[in-house]
Amino acid sequence: MRGDDAHRSARPDFLQGIINAVENASQIPAENAQIAAIIRTGDGAPSHVRAIFGDCPLPTLLNAAEHFGVSSKQLARAWLFAQSRHKAANAEMDEWLAASPFLVA
Numbered sequence: 001m002r003g004d005d006a007h008r009s010a011r012p013d014f015l016q017g018i019i020n021a022v023e024n025a026s027q028i029p030a031e032n033a034q035i036a037a038i039i040r041t042g043d044g045a046p047s048h049v050r051a052i053f054g055d056c057p058l059p060t061l062l063n064a065a066e067h068f069g070v071s072s073k074q075l076a077r078a079w080l081f082a083q084s085r086h087k088a089a090n091a092e093m094d095e096w097l098a099a100s101p102f103l104v105a
Contacts, residue, residue, distance in 0.1 A: 018030075022035075042078035042088075054090050062075070
């Protein structure tokens, strides 16, 4: 097994899914710290933000938030920022937020 393959296999599936989404959208790789910052704030390299919030399903984002110590309220605010600043689009995130309006109250 190549070193890169071993490193990839050590990542949780949801995190590998996020990395794959970013790699499909950008030639610029994303490190865990960058992914955590995007999940926390909704800001970062625009292609990375749109890939993470737009291409990843809700369970992946919720797992990532928990993994990085990001509260649901913080994730909701990050989502709103990603929508506003980076034009991210994700129907699952919209539905989640609509069902939980207290997250941004």
